[in-house]
Amino acid sequence: MKHIIIGTAGHVDHGKTLLIKTLTGMDTDRLKEEKERGISIELGFAQLKLPSGKQAGIVDVPGHEKFIKNMLAGVGGIDLVLLVIAADEGVMPQTKEHVDIIQLLQVKKGIVVLTKIDMVDEEWLSLVTEEIREYLKDTVLSEAPVVPVSSTTKQGIPQLLDLIDQFVDDTEERNSSGKLRLPIDRVFSVTGFGTVVTGTLLSGRVSTGDTVEIMPLGTVSRVRSIQVHGKKVEQARAGQRTAVNIIGVEVEEVKRGSVLVTPNSVEPSHRMDVKFLLLESAEKPLKNRARVRLYLGTDEILGRVRLLDREEIEPNQEAYVQLELEERGIAGKGDRFVIRSYSPMRTIGGGVVIEPNAPKHKRYRSEVLEGLATKEKGTPEELVNQLLAGKQGLFSPEEIIEATGLAGDDLKISIEKLQSEQQVKCIPVDKKSLYIAQFTYNKWRQEIKSMVINYHREYPLREGYPKEELRSRKFPFINNKHFQYLLQAMEIDGLLKLHDKTLALAEFTGELSGSQQKLVQDMICAIQEGNFQPPSWVEVVKKFRLKDAESQEYLQYFLRTGQLVKLSDDELYYTADRYQQAKTKIVEYLKENKEISVAQTRDLLKTSRKFTLPLLETMDRERLTRRVGDNRVLV
Template sequence: MKHIIIGTAGHVDHGKTLLIKTLTGVETDRLKEEKERGISIELGFAQLKLPSGKQAGIVDVPGHERFIKNMLAGVGGIDLVLLIIAADEGVMPQTREHVDIIQLLQVKKGIVVITKADLVDDEWLEMVKEEVRDFIKGTVLAEAPLMAVSSTTGQGISELLAVIDKTVEDTEERTSTGKLRLPVDRVFSVTGFGTVVTGTLLSGRIIVGDAVEVMPQGNVYRVRSIQVHGKKVEQARAGQRTAVNLSGLEVHEVTRGSVVVAPKSVEPSYRMDVKFLLLEGTEKPLKNRARVRMYLGTDEILGRIRLLDRDELEPGQEVYAQLELEDEAIAGKGDRFVIRSYSPMRTIGGGTVIDANASKHKRFRPEVLEAIATKEMGEPDELVEQLLSAKQVLFTLEELALALNLPEEDIQQGTEKLLVEGNIKIIPTDKKDLYVSGYVYHQWGQEVKNMAEVYHQEHPLREGYPREELRSRKFSQINTKNFQYLLQAMESDGYIKLFEKTLSSSSFQGDLSDKYQRTVDSLLKSLRDGSLQPPSWTEIAKGHRLKESEAQEYLQYLLRKGLVVKLVDEELYLASHSFEQARTKIVNFLKENKEISVGQTRDLLNTSRKYALPLLETFDRERLTRRVGDNRVLI
């Protein structure tokens, strides 16, 4: 079944609430103050059953200028608007402001309803109709049906219902395939159940048992139950008025303006790239960095508007701009917003979000404006390429879709086109492939190769550049696991060679210069000459006049190359040749004698106890021998 939300708009006391009661039987004014004053202050909600059997949700918004903030919280989620104009008063100030808001939010489907038709004669009613037709020319409601009704006498009500039915049929419903987004317009507590949040589900769907995140607060809760039009359901989908009971949520932890989303699916932002229109009827130009009120979804956020190509914006002009907000906002590409002046509060403009998480731009830069234009109008492949070039990080397909607020199928097609053109690099993983700009990837590969070559020159005795040191210096924005996949791709493409914990340039052979080779040979000779009781490494280093740091570099080189073996004792090292000779002698002895003591080992190897015991313990560690009492046996 199609799910459409109908919203009212119009001046205070023009009969919006009474019309809704006549259509639905529901009194949407629920507050004591509303009933006493006879005006709507808060949003009201009702369900409308149409002649065809279809159902629609209705949001009744306040008409008084003091409650425009509340009106904006309700109108952002509507699909079809009923613009209410009283026959006895005609077009009034809030009528004009509400139509400006409808225009800015691009609510393309609407019906103009002239109420209180019973209070005027036919001639006056025709005059009001003519005024209204002139008023809506050039707006999104220019082609909207115009109906005259009386909620008191029932005049025109059945005809209005038929027109609403037909318009609902022609109205496109919201998609349920996108990411879950439920802007909160009301919060209350139900005894025995806990906190309930309500709103119009803008996209996606929500299911009982789901984990959801309340943003921008960032807390995760479980969906305990869902109601749509007062009935318990297992799931709700885009376009439905929805009440959600969240387990563990306290009333003070969420406010109107919060957004219920899937966990980790959106990032709050303080800065957005937008296309902004200053209304033609605005009294004066808008200066750069003017403080304004942004209305987005159900939220009101203070901020400043940065004009990127001028210092002042004239009424009627449309520009690319940045909104710098004082609080975090949740938005996606294509979201519509309204701007009101900070003081006095008047609707002055609005527009479309282009980049919900923008970087700060320098003003008066043609390339900045071109980049924003590409974000606004570009094809998926252009948008993907631009994002990857700008962010210079690794993205999964899902993350690209999230960042660009586009369906994954569109992103997939875009990446395939970029792959054919050689403008994107795919990094394979054991789960989801990673994507990076082709240019950025090859630039990284060359830079890593160059860094490795410099490292080889500075540390000729080392195997290569430590991987983690490279990540922390150059790729700290990439997590450790994805960094390893990136290095594997670079090795496959011939930039580098990988070792267990290090990497080298692909051309590095590990050959030492004559100077270093002579020192290595001399150090090794000192160990070999000592056979199975050589001097300590500290003594050998002093004999070669090596600094402590130099001695360690040479020692690590000899160990890595397998030319030297470290015994269990921290200070004792043997030339590998001598160590293998000792192994052979001990194995042969044990084959004939079954076991060997430390003293027998000392005599057999013609060494001292200082070396004999660490040698046996080293063979134990290698699982060649096993200690039994004070002796060793073969394993």
């Protein structure tokens, strides 16, 4: 099942929390102060069950300007944003700041939820909708649908749920094959259990009993228990809202902004190289060494901006920048971040991390800037991983080189390293190879296994799942040749057993149950007893009272296993040994007499013309005999 996180954004008092309560039945305002003031101060969390039965986690973020840092702690791990705008007010200051943040973090899937429509008339609603579309036209939410709702009257809520359901369906599941990384957004203690940390798993997975490290603290701990959506589980995966009960760590030792990771997998740093964009809405240029607030994951860190190729950056400009942090931060290459001015606190820009652990650079050095440009593009391993994880299919070395721009030698080294780390799967093709992300291969392997198990259960008499049917239903984006290579790799791995046109699980024997075996024997005996003029298949079906679908399954089983031979007439079948006996008699007769007529064949086999002609036509088709006038001769 997919694990999707939905986040809210929007101006204070535009109805985010009430909307979530209407959607989920849960009140995400959990603090007494929040209840008294009627606004969200801390992050709130809820579970949403969609019409399709799928589940998603919802992060309710505060809209008040004073609590933007709390909003930033929750928005980083979301897959879908609900931009909430009140119909009676329209786009407001925090709406704009939240949209800037969504833009900087590149949260590309979104729905604009126009709340409080019960408080305005149709003309006003139309004007506000037009204003919203105009405002969002140059943002990542330019194509986001606008859904008018009322959390009070429930108008539009079913349509919103259906749309969310559709978005969840279209959202790709996060990759769980990497290292564990869980930015912590909340820390608390449970009596009898100890410290619990919560957050959204950005990558990897965590299981009960795992050893984990809390960074930048550096404390190693062990996982006592895990909850997802309030239910105890043995393992949580990337994309899930997760609560982890850790052993031997006091609540006071852990703060929001810490990160739960695989031990020794990351190194905290005071310096990071980034690509930075100063927003067009920034009031003035940003000078070199300006003091700023960095929002990265769930953390807020003070630091300074070192511009590497200029003295100041103008609004709506990008530049390579080195962030010098006053406390050590945790980041991964490609992480998005937001920058707010030190005072007054306003969102002024953001960007992407190029190098999480950077040495100090001298400014105005071309080699530094060129190096950052290369790193921005990615290491060879990262480029290969990104390509394979981002596209569905099998890729040849030539295709990878074309897509990434890597040199052949660099690609070879990168592939070998990724294979050793079990991040890339090699699919052998004669003397060449195709490659696929190991995560994707494992996922497809499981999906194929599940489909074939169901097929065996539904059609136990069949040889296996038709290959082309499986490809067209599940893998239409893979050409037939590559699909065959994929199946061959799964056969080598011991999952499948391949036939000419079908596939089965390796352990599938196709053995019949006791009752099926008896029925098969009885039907064969009934046909066999007819000698060279057996009952038609219709008569067999009637005798054994088979249903239409059931009769076809048994007929195909007999033909596939060679127990019956179909004559040229659609309803006539000989058992395999009767057909062999008939052929032997006719061939021996022809060796002595050179030719045989239909009547002579009828007399030889003591049968009727009804069977004789289809039998001879079948032998013609097999090129045992050929027709000459009204007679047959040996080929």
